[in-house]
Amino acid sequence: MRLELVKRPEVSRVMMVVSPVLAVGLTVLFAAVVFALQGKDPAAGVYHFFVEPLLSPWSIEQLIVKATPLVIIALGLSVCYLSNNWNIGAEGQLTVGAITGSILPVLLPEFVSPATLPLMILLGALGGALYAAVPALLKTRFGTNEILTSLMLVYVSGLFLDWLVRGPWRDPQGYNFPITIDFNEAAVPATFPIGPLYLNLSAFLALILVVVLAVTLGRTLKGFEIRVLGQSPRAGAFAGFSAERMTLFAFMVSGALAGVAGILTVASEIGKLQPAISPGYGFTAIIVAFLGRLNPIGILIAGLVIALSYLGGEAIQTTLQMSSKVATVVQGMLLFFVLACDTLILYRVRLVGRAPKEPARA
Amino acid sequence: MLEAIILTVITAATPLLLAAIGELVVERSGVLNLGVEGMMAMGAVSGFAASLTFGTPFAGIVAGALAGMAVSLVFAFVTQTLVANQVASGLALTLFGLGLAGLLGEGFVGTPGLKLPALFIPGLTDLPVVGRILFGQDILVYVSFALVLGVSWFLFRTRAGLVLRAVGDNHGSAHALGYSVVRVRYLAVLFGGACAGLGGAYLSLAYTPLWVETMTAGRGWIALALVVFSSWLPSRLVVGAYLFGAVTILQLHAQPLGLGVPAQFMSMLPYLATVIVLVLISGNRRTTRFNTPACLGTPFVPDR
Numbered sequence: 001m002r003l004e005l006v007k008r009p010e011v012s013r014v015m016m017v018v019s020p021v022l023a024v025g026l027t028v029l030f031a032a033v034v035f036a037l038q039g040k041d042p043a044a045g046v047y048h049f050f051v052e053p054l055l056s057p058w059s060i061e062q063l064i065v066k067a068t069p070l071v072i073i074a075l076g077l078s079v080c081y082l083s084n085n086w087n088i089g090a091e092g093q094l095t096v097g098a099i100t101g102s103i104l105p106v107l108l109p110e111f112v113s114p115a116t117l118p119l120m121i122l123l124g125a126l127g128g129a130l131y132a133a134v135p136a137l138l139k140t141r142f143g144t145n146e147i148l149t150s151l152m153l154v155y156v157s158g159l160f161l162d163w164l165v166r167g168p169w170r171d172p173q174g175y176n177f178p179i180t181i182d183f184n185e186a187a188v189p190a191t192f193p194i195g196p197l198y199l200n201l202s203a204f205l206a207l208i209l210v211v212v213l214a215v216t217l218g219r220t221l222k223g224f225e226i227r228v229l230g231q232s233p234r235a236g237a238f239a240g241f242s243a244e245r246m247t248l249f250a251f252m253v254s255g256a257l258a259g260v261a262g263i264l265t266v267a268s269e270i271g272k273l274q275p276a277i278s279p280g281y282g283f284t285a286i287i288v289a290f291l292g293r294l295n296p297i298g299i300l301i302a303g304l305v306i307a308l309s310y311l312g313g314e315a316i317q318t319t320l321q322m323s324s325k326v327a328t329v330v331q332g333m334l335l336f337f338v339l340a341c342d343t344l345i346l347y348r349v350r351l352v353g354r355a356p357k358e359p360a361r362a
Numbered sequence: 363m364l365e366a367i368i369l370t371v372i373t374a375a376t377p378l379l380l381a382a383i384g385e386l387v388v389e390r391s392g393v394l395n396l397g398v399e400g401m402m403a404m405g406a407v408s409g410f411a412a413s414l415t416f417g418t419p420f421a422g423i424v425a426g427a428l429a430g431m432a433v434s435l436v437f438a439f440v441t442q443t444l445v446a447n448q449v450a451s452g453l454a455l456t457l458f459g460l461g462l463a464g465l466l467g468e469g470f471v472g473t474p475g476l477k478l479p480a481l482f483i484p485g486l487t488d489l490p491v492v493g494r495i496l497f498g499q500d501i502l503v504y505v506s507f508a509l510v511l512g513v514s515w516f517l518f519r520t521r522a523g524l525v526l527r528a529v530g531d532n533h534g535s536a537h538a539l540g541y542s543v544v545r546v547r548y549l550a551v552l553f554g555g556a557c558a559g560l561g562g563a564y565l566s567l568a569y570t571p572l573w574v575e576t577m578t579a580g581r582g583w584i585a586l587a588l589v590v591f592s593s594w595l596p597s598r599l600v601v602g603a604y605l606f607g608a609v610t611i612l613q614l615h616a617q618p619l620g621l622g623v624p625a626q627f628m629s630m631l632p633y634l635a636t637v638i639v640l641v642l643i644s645g646n647r648r649t650t651r652f653n654t655p656a657c658l659g660t661p662f663v664p665d666r
Contacts, residue, residue, distance in 0.1 A: 003443050005663055086449055138637070144644040147396065147449065148587045152633040155580050163626035286453055325465040332400075332458025336436065339446040339454060347445070347663075 005347040015345045020291055020298070022344075023337035024305060030337075031330050040320050048319045049312035049326070057196045059311060065269065066310045068202045069094075069261035069278070071303035073285035075213045076254030078294040082217070084230040085250045089135065089150030090258040091282025092157040093128040097259020098266045099161055100127025102273050105187035106169055106180045116186040117201075120263055128259020129252040131157065136251035140244040146251075154282070162275045169273065180273040189268045202264040207300075209257070214296040226250070258282060279310065280328075287335040306331060367611060368495055372503055373569050375607025377402070377561040379506045381585035382592070382599050383513055384557020389589055390517060391550035392530035392657035396452025397437055398558050399582025400459020404429040405562025407467040410475050410573045419478040419567045423502065423560065426567075430559020431552050433459050438551040442544050445661040456582070464575045475571035478502065478564075502564050507600075509557065514596040526550060530655035533662040543662050558582065580633065587636045591643050593653040602639075609635045 028050060035045030053059045073090050080087040087093075101124030104111055135150040166178045174181075189201035217223035229236035229246045236243060266277050288306050292298030313327025343349065381398050388395050408429035413422030437455045440446045478500040489497070517523040528536045529546045537543050565577050584606060592598035613628035 005445065007663070088453060138641055142641050142645045144637075144640045145587075145590060148583060148590070148640055149637050151583050152580070152587075152636050155633040156630045159626040159630050163624050166626075167624060283453075283457060286450075287457070290450055323465055323468050325461060325468060328461025329458065329465055330461075332454055332461045335454035336440060336451070336458060339451050340440050340444050343444040343446060349444075 019341040023341045026337045027334040053311035067303040067307035072261040074288035076257030077289040080250040083226045092154035093255040093258035094262035095157040096131040097124035097128035098262035101263025105183040112186040124259040124263030125256040129256040132251040132255020136248045371607045374610040375603040377564040379603035381558045381561030382588040384554035388554035394659040397455025400456035401430040401558035402562035402582045403463035405559030406566040407463040409563030410566040413476045426559040426563025427556040430555040434555025470573040477571040478568040
């Protein structure tokens with residue numbers, strides 16, 4: 001018995017929608033297996049992990065809080081992946097964006113004005129973009145593999161943040177804890193009531209970015225350039241597009257968005273800098289980008305789905321006394337299933353038995 | 363002092379060498395498996411758990427290799443049978459492996475582990491100066507060198523090695539000649555998984571005999587960089603791994619000297635060194651192009 005792939009005459013539109021749904025379904029199924037293997041009731045596990053966080057306004061707010069940075073980062077990554085640039089260092093660009101964005105509230109705490117937060121976001125975007133420009137320039141100048149360099153810079157930025165909050169930026173009144181001073185109130189994004197929910201400014205920003213990206217990718221020449229260079233650099237060259245400039249552009253866009261996500265996370269969720277500022281948003285956003293089929297609307301939905309896994313991880317910790325690490329496992333499984341199911345878009349999968357022996361003829 | 367430094371360089375270099383030699387074979391067959399970090403984490407936690415369960419670190423070695431193979435099989439299925447994107451699948455393997463290792467290892471955090479014993483050969487190990495360095499290492503150090511020699515011999519002196527390289531350089535022709543591209547690549551990926559698992563097991567059995575979630579600390583990625591550094595030649599891998607081992611140890615030894623450089627900046631060294639080395643290597647395009655497997659990372663669907 002083996003699987004055989006038969007190329008479809010054209011891309012299956014049905015499967016483009018079915019594949020992510022199927023991947024999520026398989027993930028839920030396998031999550032149930034994980035729960036059972038850990039000696040828990042799989043039905044209760046699935047309920048607490050995937051359903052319960054959707055039932056109260058408070059947890060829906062949390063869901064949106066978690067989804068916001070994921071969506072913002074994944075939007076940038078989609079530009080990279082569509083143009084065939086492999087930026088996997090978004091976590092580092094997030095960290096640097098959080099640091100540069102925090103310059104104002106940490107070093108100039110008396111600067112309290114309506115311009116504080118916009119300036120912080122701008123500085124965050126700038127920091128992330130410049131940090132992402134490093135692997136991009138190394139790729140275009142020296143042909144250095146951007147996957148490895150962008151990832152190595154994640155560790156460097158994490159250590160730099162660690163030094164910063166333990167050294168020069170440490171709060172002198174912080175009892176020696178590795179934290180900066182608390183951000184002033186002008187540096188914290190406001191929340192707005194929408195129906196029963198109180199939503200953070202960041203969530204609205206994420207929605208705006210989804211629309212901007214959707215229009216850019218679908219309706220502008222730049223969007224066309226991104227996709228052409230990704231699918232066929234040769235064809236792109238004939239159209240007069242420069243793959244090198246695109247590498248720098250894609251990296252800086254995704255770095256800027258990761259930086260924005262970084263400073264927004266710090267400002268709205270923590271209110272100061274500390275050694276650990278993100279539960280791996282930069283890496284999880286890679287899953288979001290692929291689950292969303294590198295499409296802005298898809299990424300919005302995918303961001304909410306993945307955010308659910310963070311909340312689910314916390315929920316089973318309290319209700320079933322299980323490890324929150326289950327969430328990471330579920331996220332990893334989901335990416336595998338997404339990639340595996342995407343095969344169905346281009347291929348028909350057939351299960352073939354061993355070739356039957358010619359029957360002996362009498 | 364010097365002897366102590368050399369001994370620690372060996373322990374820092376061995377996990378890198380083990381993981382990288384496996385990935386070298388994988389990439390020579392034309393597959394890019396970015397999941398080394400995840401496979402190492404699985405090897406580390408499984409090795410640790412098995413050594414405690416069976417009461418001997420040697421069980422940990424076997425379990426580490428098997429765990430690495432088990433998760434690499436998932437990668438092989440997704441990328442070879444279902445021809446999914448190898449870069450994304452490798453990232454999935456890293457995320458999944460790190461997550462699963464964290465989950466499995468949660469009960470072991472803080473438990474002291476069993477250390478892999480160093481060999482002692484009467485007469486040889488007692489030799490002055492070189493005795494402990496050459497003849498007093500643990501078994502996995504010798505395994506790492508045996509693997510380098512074995513892989514060298516296999517790739518360039520055997521027929522099967524020639525087939526593997528052919529598959530990596532031109533899968534269309536290899537298929538036309540009647541070799542099963544997918545089967546060769548499955549085997550290569552499994553071998554890579556076993557090696558990465560061994561590298562991980564080395565971390566939790568010899569480097570620091572305990573389990574912490576962040577114990578791989580990017581070593582899987584450094585191993586991937588080493589394969590590029592070696593320009594896919596096993597012998598250069600040894601040079602690279604020991605250079606990086608030296609950089610890692612340099613920062614550990616420099617910290618107590620109090621050079622005035624903050625510890626975090628010293629800890630950045632291995633990662634920055636990786637970036638710099640990659641830039642230097644890729645700057646010299648002729649050597650890289652010549653040895654890079656031509657089909658690296660491209661999926662293959664047999665047409666029939």
